[in-house]
Amino acid sequence: MSFASPPLIALTDKGLFCAEGGFYIDPKCAVDVAVVTHAHSDHARRGSRQYICASSGVGLLRSRLGHKIEARGIAFGEVIQLGSVKVSLHPAGHILGSAQVRVEKDGEVWVASGDYKRDPDPSCEPFESVACDTFITEATFGTPKFSWDRNATHGQDLANWWEEAALAGKNCVLFGYSLGKAQRVLAELAPHAKRPVLIYETIVELTECYRSEGRNLAPTRELRSAIAEVEKTGEALCGEFILAPPSIKDESWASALGAFETAFASGWMHGRSHFFGGRYDRGFVLSDHADWAGLNETIAECGAKRVFVQHRNGSLVRHLRGRGIEAHPEEMLIVENFARLPGMNLRLF
Numbered sequence: 001m002s003f004a005s006p007p008l009i010a011l012t013d014k015g016l017f018c019a020e021g022g023f024y025i026d027p028k029c030a031v032d033v034a035v036v037t038h039a040h041s042d043h044a045r046r047g048s049r050q051y052i053c054a055s056s057g058v059g060l061l062r063s064r065l066g067h068k069i070e071a072r073g074i075a076f077g078e079v080i081q082l083g084s085v086k087v088s089l090h091p092a093g094h095i096l097g098s099a100q101v102r103v104e105k106d107g108e109v110w111v112a113s114g115d116y117k118r119d120p121d122p123s124c125e126p127f128e129s130v131a132c133d134t135f136i137t138e139a140t141f142g143t144p145k146f147s148w149d150r151n152a153t154h155g156q157d158l159a160n161w162w163e164e165a166a167l168a169g170k171n172c173v174l175f176g177y178s179l180g181k182a183q184r185v186l187a188e189l190a191p192h193a194k195r196p197v198l199i200y201e202t203i204v205e206l207t208e209c210y211r212s213e214g215r216n217l218a219p220t221r222e223l224r225s226a227i228a229e230v231e232k233t234g235e236a237l238c239g240e241f242i243l244a245p246p247s248i249k250d251e252s253w254a255s256a257l258g259a260f261e262t263a264f265a266s267g268w269m270h271g272r273s274h275f276f277g278g279r280y281d282r283g284f285v286l287s288d289h290a291d292w293a294g295l296n297e298t299i300a301e302c303g304a305k306r307v308f309v310q311h312r313n314g315s316l317v318r319h320l321r322g323r324g325i326e327a328h329p330e331e332m333l334i335v336e337n338f339a340r341l342p343g344m345n346l347r348l349f
């Protein structure tokens, strides 16, 4: 088949733009209509007139962008008409409500993945492959050295750490991002937790969004109230599991904890990344993005004839080309660049 010109989804200075549908995907600034793949701050930004996202992600989006935003939630798989294109959202398995965006015009299908992962995660909808002609994929961990353990038992590992520390009279402090990582840890701990997990204030409302979408999370209590008790009684915390964002590692509350061990939960812990070397007692390789095998599996499953790669695209673009798949860095989605792609020349001459 021939591909439409200009691209159905183009890269502009405001982000991915579908002119036929009159909307942006995860725009970098305020626009008229923003289709948002998920509520992380590098994808969901303030000021747009209307937001469209997966129904299960509306609460998170409001929590992040303000409760007054105009947000239209659509069910996964539900098809809506925007301008002259059909748009639907499909689970990306990244965080609750995270979506891939499928755009169809005259039988031609493009999918923009947003952030995604393939590994089991009890806190969100599992990833679904979506057949398409053109796939725009993220590649946060787009080199072969990243490979997650498919048989990982995250909940058990975290619970073991908690139990060992408690037996030694210590607390566990796990640093992870407030949205997504924190709730995944709570969901992984749900079958194991014998007492509430203490959570930092930035995690509280987001965690309630997950609960109101029916996600089963370990019981929680605000860290702030536990600290207030310490200040009243003078008795330090012991045997607690504390979840906090990495940004507050050096805040003064740490002194109220008594003895504690620290850990960081992230895909970047893989291979003892130099980013975190020595800063934490432990690392849990818990990624919210696909690893190298997951990226390649996804590209194979969607059957795309053409792939555009976002972030860290070098290795993946080379690898795909080596396998005979037409692959480009995302800059080739800029209208002027796209017009120079070989497929376009074939069609024009």
Ligand SMILES: [Zn+2]
Pocket: 038, 040, 043, 094, 115
């Ligand atoms: Zn994300």
Ligand SMILES: [Zn+2]
Pocket: 040, 042, 043, 115
């Ligand atoms: Zn992202």
